[in-house]
Amino acid sequence: MARIAIDMDGVMADSTQQYINWYANRYGVTVAKESLLGKPETTGFPLDGVVRQFLYEPNFFRTKPVIAGAQEVIKALQEKHEVFIVSAAMEFPLSLAEKLAWLEEHFPFISWHNIVFCGYKHIVAADYLIDDHVKNLSTFKGEPLMFTAPHNVNVQEFKRVNTWEEVGALLL
Amino acid sequence: MARIAIDMDGVMADSTQQYINWYANRYGVTVAKESLLGKPETTGFPLDGVVRQFLYEPNFFRTKPVIAGAQEVIKALQEKHEVFIVSAAMEFPLSLAEKLAWLEEHFPFISWHNIVFCGYKHIVAADYLIDDHVKNLSTFKGEPLMFTAPHNVNVQEFKRVNTWEEVGALLL
Numbered sequence: 001m002a003r004i005a006i007d008m009d010g011v012m013a014d015s016t017q018q019y020i021n022w023y024a025n026r027y028g029v030t031v032a033k034e035s036l037l038g039k040p041e042t043t044g045f046p047l048d049g050v051v052r053q054f055l056y057e058p059n060f061f062r063t064k065p066v067i068a069g070a071q072e073v074i075k076a077l078q079e080k081h082e083v084f085i086v087s088a089a090m091e092f093p094l095s096l097a098e099k100l101a102w103l104e105e106h107f108p109f110i111s112w113h114n115i116v117f118c119g120y121k122h123i124v125a126a127d128y129l130i131d132d133h134v135k136n137l138s139t140f141k142g143e144p145l146m147f148t149a150p151h152n153v154n155v156q157e158f159k160r161v162n163t164w165e166e167v168g169a170l171l172l
Numbered sequence: 173m174a175r176i177a178i179d180m181d182g183v184m185a186d187s188t189q190q191y192i193n194w195y196a197n198r199y200g201v202t203v204a205k206e207s208l209l210g211k212p213e214t215t216g217f218p219l220d221g222v223v224r225q226f227l228y229e230p231n232f233f234r235t236k237p238v239i240a241g242a243q244e245v246i247k248a249l250q251e252k253h254e255v256f257i258v259s260a261a262m263e264f265p266l267s268l269a270e271k272l273a274w275l276e277e278h279f280p281f282i283s284w285h286n287i288v289f290c291g292y293k294h295i296v297a298a299d300y301l302i303d304d305h306v307k308n309l310s311t312f313k314g315e316p317l318m319f320t321a322p323h324n325v326n327v328q329e330f331k332r333v334n335t336w337e338e339v340g341a342l343l344l
Contacts, residue, residue, distance in 0.1 A: 003295070005295070084292075084295050086295075089289075090272070090284035090285070090287050090289075091284055093269060093272050096268040096269060096272070096289070097265060097268055097269060100262070100265050100268070111291065112262035112263055112291045113262070113291030113292045114291060114292065115262050115290065115291055116288060116289070116290040116291075116295060117261075117262075117268070117288070117289040117290070118287070118288040118289070118290075119283065119284045119285030119286060119287055119288075120256075120285045120286065122297075123175070123177070123256050123258075123288060123296055123297055123298065124295055124296070124297065125294075125295055125296065125297035125313070126295065141297070
């Protein structure tokens with residue numbers, strides 16, 4: 001049994017799709033996911049800086065789509081391992097309650113005991129961290145696993161998992 | 173430099189005084205702090221079970237008094253050590269935003285990067301944990317320090333700090 005820490009945004013919750021959806025809804029332009037490859041998160045949209053502002057709006061975190069396979073694989077991981085959800089939620093105070101409600105809706109099998117909202121993630125002791133951001137993976141003491149997201153496709157330094165199917169194949 | 177994890181309730185925030193204040197305000201009876209010594213937290217009040225319900229009410233966590241010396245000593249600890257606030261806030265979803273606002277009001281010098289809201293605390297990697305509860309201290313991998321609270325006065329198994337002055341003497 002290993003202890004597995006799992007990031008929310010970009011790993012369980014489809015942040016990119018939510019940026020695209022909210023941008024389309026607000027500005028009437030649907031940006032193709034492929035056009036965001038390799039660009040820093042929240043950038044690559046026609047109007048500069050507006051996607052970043054979505055993060056401070058009510059309901060943004062509450063309504064993110066679930067990434068395909070996350071529910072099934074995390075449920076299975078829980079049966080074999082100790083699973084913790086570790087989200088850097090502190091930066092966006094509105095997101096705290098929304099993220100908790102989102103988890104309750106989509107991942108009701110995860111206990112509140114196993115949820116961590118933090119800032120820096122290097123305080124987390126686990127065997128694996130599945131995350132989409134270099135800043136979190138690079139300070140992690142266990143084995144970092146980079147979950148592929150459009151903004152990180154050019155990062156070379158971490159073992160990569162492209163889908164939840166691949167996470168399952170590695171850890172189940 | 174050490175990494176020091178500090179619990180909020182009963183260590184930074186005076187939970188016992190808040191129980192007494194809210195009970196007095198609601199039921200007109202002021203319970204003496206001394207009468208609560210050695211009794212499980214939230215018990216020892218004339219009406220059974222009502223103090224526990226305060227934990228689910230708006231503003232309960234937002235308005236707790238600060239424990240004497242916490243502000244000065246934590247500020248000084250920050251200059252010498254890496255300080256993280258680690259609170260088991262997940263059990264009470266209303267408390268998340270209230271605890272963050274309480275920290276901003278009373279401890280504005282603590283960055284959101286260094287705040288952790290969790291359930292189980294054994295996921296936290298630190299050199300010291302200052303906490304008032306056996307369940308958190310007993311699973312901690314570093315050096316546990318029991319901060320004295322009425323409910324824990326009979327616990328023998330941990331090194332004890334009775335006041336923030338004593339924390340300062342030990343870690344500064």
